[in-house]
Amino acid sequence: IKRIIRSQVENNMPWPKDEARVTFPFKINNIVLYGDGITYQVLTKRNDGYVGDAMFAVRFYSNGDPVREENVRILIEVARDVVISDKVLSRDMEIRADDVRLVKKWYSRIPLNTLSELVDVVGKKMSTTIRPKVEITRNMIKEPAVVKRGSMVKVVLDNGAMQITTVGLSEEDGTRGSIIRVRNMTSKKTIFARVLGESLVGVEY
Numbered sequence: 001i002k003r004i005i006r007s008q009v010e011n012n013m014p015w016p017k018d019e020a021r022v023t024f025p026f027k028i029n030n031i032v033l034y035g036d037g038i039t040y041q042v043l044t045k046r047n048d049g050y051v052g053d054a055m056f057a058v059r060f061y062s063n064g065d066p067v068r069e070e071n072v073r074i075l076i077e078v079a080r081d082v083v084i085s086d087k088v089l090s091r092d093m094e095i096r097a098d099d100v101r102l103v104k105k106w107y108s109r110i111p112l113n114t115l116s117e118l119v120d121v122v123g124k125k126m127s128t129t130i131r132p133k134v135e136i137t138r139n140m141i142k143e144p145a146v147v148k149r150g151s152m153v154k155v156v157l158d159n160g161a162m163q164i165t166t167v168g169l170s171e172e173d174g175t176r177g178s179i180i181r182v183r184n185m186t187s188k189k190t191i192f193a194r195v196l197g198e199s200l201v202g203v204e205y
Helices: 002-012
Strands: 020-023 038-046 052-062 065-085 100-107 145-147 152-158 163-170 179-184 190-197 200-204
Touching (some): 002 020, 002 038, 002 052, 145 190, 152 179, 152 190
Antiparallel strands (some): 020 065, 038 052, 052 065, 065 100, 152 163, 163 179, 179 190, 190 200
């Protein structure tokens, strides 16, 4: 029965065979079937996503007539690369390549905030402090500021048909894509601009 269930899972799951494992949390008793032309059918009773707790039924037939059904509970786990810290990472610290590494971790439920590539974290900043060998998730990191408060920035005003550039003074830190206050050095007025890159902001009008 274990072989039948494993074969069913491996042939239908969306995961590569070497990235999933099936375990049987409860003992399965041996069964003896009498009859001719014994065949079987595997039915999914719970969890067709092929991860976590699942219930299958193996229905046996003799010459096409049902003779027995065994319900089997299993646990399907999936391996995922995750990023972990190699040392203490402090709040607001910029993450370097030698601060982190990838390890395999088994999941019975696919998390939404997992980071599976080093490029997802290197160059970012920590939003909290963590110890070594701790998994780094999306909510633990933040984008670094590419515009610093008090720095001079190039301001681009673009309406599609015309583009004007001027110089401004950033009044707050800003990450790429964020909206910050900038003092227009020509008009001396404070405007709101979107951070486009390092020392570069844009205004639409």
